[in-house]
Amino acid sequence: MKKHIIALINDTLKKDGKWSRTSLTMFSAWNLVSFMVIFDLYKEGFRYDVFVTMVGVALGTKLTDSVGKRIEKK
Numbered sequence: 423m424k425k426h427i428i429a430l431i432n433d434t435l436k437k438d439g440k441w442s443r444t445s446l447t448m449f450s451a452w453n454l455v456s457f458m459v460i461f462d463l464y465k466e467g468f469r470y471d472v473f474v475t476m477v478g479v480a481l482g483t484k485l486t487d488s489v490g491k492r493i494e495k496k
Contacts, residue, residue, distance in 0.1 A: 455479075 435445045459472055 435449060436442060437445070455476075459476060462469065462472060
């Protein structure tokens with residue numbers, strides 16, 4: 423399990439063997455937002471607007487990533 427986690431970290435947070443500042447910033451921001459959503463869920467219960475916002479951010483990130491990869495290929 424430890425090997426898989428290390429491989430995942432090296433694959434997603436490093437670029438050419440060096441730490442990617444952009445990836446580290448996005449990772450820390452996503453963790454902070456996830457903590458805030460979980461805290462809000464605990465304190466306020468399920469809120470539809472928070473759920474829709476998280477789904478929208480996830481889909482927007484995926485869409486932006488796919489468009490960026492398409493631009494890189496050209």
